[in-house]
Amino acid sequence: NAGVTQTPKFQVLKTGQSMTLQCAQDMNHNSMYWYRQDPGMGLRLIYYSASEGTTDKGEVPNGYNVSRLNKREFSLRLESAAPSQTSVYFCASIRGIETQYFGPGTRLLVL
Amino acid sequence: ILNVEQSPQSLHVQEGDSTNFTCSFPSSNFYALHWYRWETAKSPEALFVMTLNGDEKKKGRISATLNTKEGYSYLYIKGSQPEDSATYLCASLDDYKLSFGAGTTVTVRA
Numbered sequence: 001n002a003g004v005t006q007t008p009k010f011q012v013l014k015t016g017q018s019m020t021l022q023c024a025q026d027m028n029h030n031s032m033y034w035y036r037q038d039p040g041m042g043l044r045l046i047y048y049s050a051s052e053g054t055t056d057k058g059e060v061p062n063g064y065n066v067s068r069l070n071k072r073e074f075s076l077r078l079e080s081a082a083p084s085q086t087s088v089y090f091c092a093s094i095r096g097i098e099t100q101y102f103g104p105g106t107r108l109l110v111l
Numbered sequence: 112i113l114n115v116e117q118s119p120q121s122l123h124v125q126e127g128d129s130t131n132f133t134c135s136f137p138s139s140n141f142y143a144l145h146w147y148r149w150e151t152a153k154s155p156e157a158l159f160v161m162t163l164n165g166d167e168k169k170k171g172r173i174s175a176t177l178n179t180k181e182g183y184s185y186l187y188i189k190g191s192q193p194e195d196s197a198t199y200l201c202a203s204l205d206d207y208k209l210s211f212g213a214g215t216t217v218t219v220r221a
Binding site: 031033035040041042043044045048050058059090094097098099100101102103104105 | 142155
């Protein structure tokens with residue numbers, strides 16, 4: 001049981017470049033989430049998918065798109081990266097009201 | 112997104128002392144309250160999921176209480192140890208998503 005996995009672990013982008021962050025969970029969870037963590041801001045929700053086939057905006061969705069590829073996978077795409085998107089990105093999954101499990105994080109630097 | 116607040120933002124504790132801190136959340140339409148422990152450069156790890164008013168949970172030296180009617184939860188650390196140094200996050204569940212507080216960062220001094 002790998003839990004929640006994320007790739008890549010680190011990434012450096014130039015302004016305007018695009019990239020996709022991958023996330024997968026093997027716990028058969030229905031709901032999946034993308035957060036970003038910035039100093040002093042805690043965890044802010046970017047997008048979430050309550051169930052396979054649905055996605056919804058969170059608190060800070062601008063500049064991002066998501067795809068719930070299947071029940072296991074939920075990807076986050078930056079179409080045109082900006083320095084303001086420099087952050088640590090966490091994927092997470094949950095079943096119902098139970099514990100939410102987090103991936104190891106992706107550290108992204110946009111120059 | 113719910114307004115979840117934690118206080119204090121940070122605290123320093125002497126090894127062996129006990130401490131506690133607060134999470135406040137909207138009491139209407141309450142589903143569940145989560146506590147997570149988050150060490151630097153790691154992912155948040157779950158401590159407790161609490162759903163019932165008056166609920167108390169315990170895990171080793173860490174415990175939590177819940178008051179859903181007034182919208183607050185306390186986290187207690189008894190006999191703090193250096194390994195308890197971390198940021199403690201609470202989150203309230205609403206409509207399939209968790210709203211997180213900004214966290215309380217605990218530093219235990221040996």
